[in-house]
Amino acid sequence: MNLKTFILLSTIFVSANAFDFIKYSLGRISQTDPCDDFYRHACPLGEYGHLVSEAYDSLFKEVIYKQKDSSWENLEILKVLEEVHVSVFDEDMNEIIVNSFEEMCQRNAPEKANFLLRVQQVLTKSLDTTCSQYTCLLPLAKDENCTQVSEILRRRLSHRGFEPPSMFIESLKWEIEKYLKNIRAVNIILDMNLQKGVKKLNSFTEEMIAVLSDWVKKTPWANNHGVEGTIEQIANEIHLEDNFPVQLAKNIEPLFKMEKMFLKCSREFSKQEDLLCLAYVAEFNELQSTPHAIFSEFSAMYRHPSTRVSSHLYAIATNAEAEAGTLGMAGLIAGHEIAHGVIEDPKRLQLFPVFSNEAIECVQNQYNKTCREFVEEICETDEYQIDENGADMLGLQLAYQLFENTYGDKKGFEYIKIHNRSITYQQLFFYGAAFANCDGRKSVGLGTHSASNVRTNVIANHPAFKEAFQCASDSRMMSTVEKQCLVYGEKAPQTRKKFHQKNI
Numbered sequence: 001m002n003l004k005t006f007i008l009l010s011t012i013f014v015s016a017n018a019f020d021f022i023k024y025s026l027g028r029i030s031q032t033d034p035c036d037d038f039y040r041h042a043c044p045l046g047e048y049g050h051l052v053s054e055a056y057d058s059l060f061k062e063v064i065y066k067q068k069d070s071s072w073e074n075l076e077i078l079k080v081l082e083e084v085h086v087s088v089f090d091e092d093m094n095e096i097i098v099n100s101f102e103e104m105c106q107r108n109a110p111e112k113a114n115f116l117l118r119v120q121q122v123l124t125k126s127l128d129t130t131c132s133q134y135t136c137l138l139p140l141a142k143d144e145n146c147t148q149v150s151e152i153l154r155r156r157l158s159h160r161g162f163e164p165p166s167m168f169i170e171s172l173k174w175e176i177e178k179y180l181k182n183i184r185a186v187n188i189i190l191d192m193n194l195q196k197g198v199k200k201l202n203s204f205t206e207e208m209i210a211v212l213s214d215w216v217k218k219t220p221w222a223n224n225h226g227v228e229g230t231i232e233q234i235a236n237e238i239h240l241e242d243n244f245p246v247q248l249a250k251n252i253e254p255l256f257k258m259e260k261m262f263l264k265c266s267r268e269f270s271k272q273e274d275l276l277c278l279a280y281v282a283e284f285n286e287l288q289s290t291p292h293a294i295f296s297e298f299s300a301m302y303r304h305p306s307t308r309v310s311s312h313l314y315a316i317a318t319n320a321e322a323e324a325g326t327l328g329m330a331g332l333i334a335g336h337e338i339a340h341g342v343i344e345d346p347k348r349l350q351l352f353p354v355f356s357n358e359a360i361e362c363v364q365n366q367y368n369k370t371c372r373e374f375v376e377e378i379c380e381t382d383e384y385q386i387d388e389n390g391a392d393m394l395g396l397q398l399a400y401q402l403f404e405n406t407y408g409d410k411k412g413f414e415y416i417k418i419h420n421r422s423i424t425y426q427q428l429f430f431y432g433a434a435f436a437n438c439d440g441r442k443s444v445g446l447g448t449h450s451a452s453n454v455r456t457n458v459i460a461n462h463p464a465f466k467e468a469f470q471c472a473s474d475s476r477m478m479s480t481v482e483k484q485c486l487v488y489g490e491k492a493p494q495t496r497k498k499f500h501q502k503n504i
C-alpha cells in the first residue's frame with residue numbers, strides 16, 4: 001500500500017477511530033536480518049519522510065477542518081492580518097500614521113483625539129495617558145491647522161516612532177498561529193476520543209517514575225555521594241501535563257481578549273485604521289509566554305516538573321492493539337522525557353551536585369560505536385548530545401522494565417505473523433521503538449539529537465534486544481556493544497568520591 005492510498009484509508013479510519021499505526025508499520029518492515037541493521041530492517045529507505053507525521057497529518061487535518069466554524073478559527077484580527085498586502089510590510093509606519101492623521105484633520109473627524117491617544121499609548125507603551133515631551137500627542141488634537149500639526153506629529157514620531165509594519169504583523173501572526181495550534185491539538189484529543197491514550201501515557205509515566213525511584217535508591221554512585229535523595233525527589237516531582245480543559249481555556253482566553261481589543265480599536269474610527277490597531281494590539285496583547293500542554297507536530301518535551309507529548313502519541317496509544325508496541329514507542333518517548341529530569345552532564349551540572357562520569361562515558365561510547373558502524377549521511381557524538389543520548393538510553397530501560405512487568409513469561413509468545421516471520425511481543429516492543437523515529441530518508445543528526453538510525457540502533461545496548469532477535473555476538477548490531485550502560489540501579493557505576501591529599 002503506498003502512502004497516498006494509506007492517507008485515503010486513514011481518513012476513513014478517523015470515524016472508525018481504529019487506525020493502529022504500529023500494526024500498519026509492521027506491514028512495511030523489510031525481509032532483511034534485524035541483527036544486521038535493525039533501523040533499516042524496521043524502516044526501509046524509501047520515498048517517505050517521518051512516518052508518524054506523514055501518517056497522522058492527514059488525519060489531524062480532517063479533524064481541524066471539522067472545526068472550521070469555531071469562533072477561534074474565525075478571528076477578525078487574523079482575517080485582517082492575512083489581508084494586509086505584502087507591499088505594505090516595509091513602508092514607513094510613521095508616514096502612514098501622519099497621513100492618516102492629516103486626512104482625519106482635514107475632514108475634522110471627531111475621532112482624531114482617539115487616534116492620537118492610541119498612537120501615544122503605543123509610543124509610551126502605557127495604556128493610560130502618561131506621557132512626556134515628544135510622546136505627548138493628545139494636545140495636538142486641538143490644533144486646526146492640519147498641515148502644521150501634521151508636520152509637528154511627523155517630527156515627534158521621528159524621535160520615537162513605530163517599527164515597520166512587517167515587524168508587528170509577522171509577530172502577531174506567529175503568536176496567534178501558535179495559540180491556534182495548541183487549541184487544535186487539544187481538540188484533536190477531544191474529537192478523536194483519545195482519552196484512553198492519555199490515561200495510558202499517564203499510567204506509563206507514573207509507573208516509570210516508581211521504577212526510577214527504586215533504581216535511584218540502589219544506585220552505587222548516588223549512594224557514595226549521598227545524592228540519591230535529591231535525585232529521587234526531582235524524579236517524583238515529574239508528571240505528564242494532561243489538564244487539557246485548563247489548557248484549552250488558557251489558550252482561548254488571551255486570543256479572545258486580543259480579538260476584543262482589536263475590534264474595540266477598529267470601531268473607534270470611521271475609516272479603516274487597521275495598521276494602527278494591529279500595532280496597538282501587538283503592543284498590549286497578553287499572548288506572550290502562555291504555556292502549552294500539547295503539540296500539533298510530532299514532538300515531546302520536558303520542562304520541569306512536567307512532560308508533554310503530541311496528539312500523535314495519544315492516538316497511537318489509544319488504538320494500538322498490543323501494549324508491547326505502545327510501550328516500545330509511546331512508553332519509550334514518555335520515558336525519554338522523564339529521563340531528561342535525571343540525566344546531567346557531569347561537566348556542566350545544573351540540578352545535581354554530582355553525576356557519574358563513567359555512566360555518561362558508557363552512553364557516549366555506545367553512541368560513538370553505533371554512529372561509526374551505521375553512518376548514513378551524517379552522524380556525530382559530541383558532548384552537547386549527552387542529555388539527549390542519556391535520556392534515550394534510560395528511557396528505553398524504563399519502558400522495557402514496564403514491558404517486563406506487563407508481559408513476564410509471555411514476552412516470547414507470538415503476536416502476529418508477517419511475511420512468514422513470527423513476531424513476538426518482545427520483538428514488537430523493539431519495533432515500536434524503531435517506529436518512533438522511522439524515516440525513509442537517509443539519517444542525519446539534528447543538533448542535540450543523534451541521527452534517527454543511531455538513536456534506534458543503540459537499542460542493541462539493552463540485553464533484551466539480543467534475546468528478542470536471537471542475534472549472534474558477531475552480528476553488526478551486537479558488534480557495537482561492549483556492556484550495558486546503566487545510569488541508575490544497583491549495577492550502575494560506583495563513581496567514588498575523589499579524596500585529594502593536601503601537601504603540607
Ligand SMILES: [Zn+2]
Pocket residue numbers: 336337340388391
Ligand atoms: Zn529529548
